[in-house]
Amino acid sequence: MNINDMESFLEVYKRGSITKAADKLYVSPQGLSVVIKRLEKELNANLFKRTKNGVLVTEYGQLFYQRAINIVSEYNKTRSEINALKLQNMGYLKVCSAFGIIRHLSPEYILNFSKSHPKIHFDYVEFPDLLVEDYILNGKADIGLTPNPDPRLFNITKIFTTKICFVTHNKSKFYNRKSISLAEMCEEPLVIESNHFKIHGIIDRECSRLGVEPKIMFNTSGFSLCHKMCSNNEGNTVCLDFIFDDMKYHNIRKIPFKENMKWEACCVTKKDVSISKAVREFINYTVDWSKKRGK
Numbered sequence: 001m002n003i004n005d006m007e008s009f010l011e012v013y014k015r016g017s018i019t020k021a022a023d024k025l026y027v028s029p030q031g032l033s034v035v036i037k038r039l040e041k042e043l044n045a046n047l048f049k050r051t052k053n054g055v056l057v058t059e060y061g062q063l064f065y066q067r068a069i070n071i072v073s074e075y076n077k078t079r080s081e082i083n084a085l086k087l088q089n090m091g092y093l094k095v096c097s098a099f100g101i102i103r104h105l106s107p108e109y110i111l112n113f114s115k116s117h118p119k120i121h122f123d124y125v126e127f128p129d130l131l132v133e134d135y136i137l138n139g140k141a142d143i144g145l146t147p148n149p150d151p152r153l154f155n156i157t158k159i160f161t162t163k164i165c166f167v168t169h170n171k172s173k174f175y176n177r178k179s180i181s182l183a184e185m186c187e188e189p190l191v192i193e194s195n196h197f198k199i200h201g202i203i204d205r206e207c208s209r210l211g212v213e214p215k216i217m218f219n220t221s222g223f224s225l226c227h228k229m230c231s232n233n234e235g236n237t238v239c240l241d242f243i244f245d246d247m248k249y250h251n252i253r254k255i256p257f258k259e260n261m262k263w264e265a266c267c268v269t270k271k272d273v274s275i276s277k278a279v280r281e282f283i284n285y286t287v288d289w290s291k292k293r294g295k
Helices: 003-015 018-025 029-043 059-089 099-103 108-115 129-137 198-210 224-232 243-249 277-294
Strands: 048-051 054-057 092-098 121-127 143-147 156-171 189-193 215-220 237-239 252-256 260-269
Touching: 003 018, 003 029, 003 129, 003 189, 018 054, 029 059, 029 129, 054 059, 059 198, 092 099, 092 129, 092 277, 099 108, 099 143, 099 156, 099 243, 099 277, 121 129, 129 143, 129 260, 143 198, 143 277, 156 224, 156 243, 156 277, 189 198, 189 224, 198 237, 198 260, 215 224, 224 237, 224 243, 224 252, 237 243, 243 252, 243 260, 260 277
Parallel strands: 092 121, 092 143, 189 215, 189 237
Antiparallel strands: 048 054, 143 260, 156 237, 156 252, 156 260
């Protein structure tokens, strides 16, 4: 029995027909029948019941399906991780970052790494927070830069921490306040980044804990639109300290929350996956760069 045999079985199981599965696998029905019979002989059990309209899985076939699908999945995942590690050892890295992190670290962070590590070549892209995590979990990227990751899913190296602040416009009753609570924030309309961003989840979780509900009038795909709508007096918003300082709108201001809510940027890699020298160098470089930026 081998992986190819298991994949052939899974295709027959999925199609309910040896002929249809053979077309999908680009093999002859006769050849695929031989594979299934070989599996049945090795397992000493009938996996399918042949009918005029195709095949029906037996109870033995159903049991084998549960095992085969896990084995094939683990094999493909292992092969993918090995290929990724080989590329990393050759100096190729795929890096994805949540929006905003490079804004804090500065564009020179990427340029300087390329200059100081000429033998490492990497692809770099930016996504919403949760998509970054998805890329790491599914092996589409080697390193992720993302806020508040789940330690059960990732190896985590902290980069920097910033506060979440309230942002309001000059028509709001909160405009001249020195601080504001989450409960007070819920009194006026709110524009916020969508639930693909961790800041949305943090606000939602903390409000639920306090038993209050924000009046979300609009979910956006980025902080720029949040600030623009706030400047147009269309609603308040929430933001990160350093992001607000970059936006430069004259009629809005940031106000600290009474609740101490933090947004913590981290380097993440997938749990239980080997880390190459190139990945370690990039993570160490990122931590050192962030420390220098913080001085």
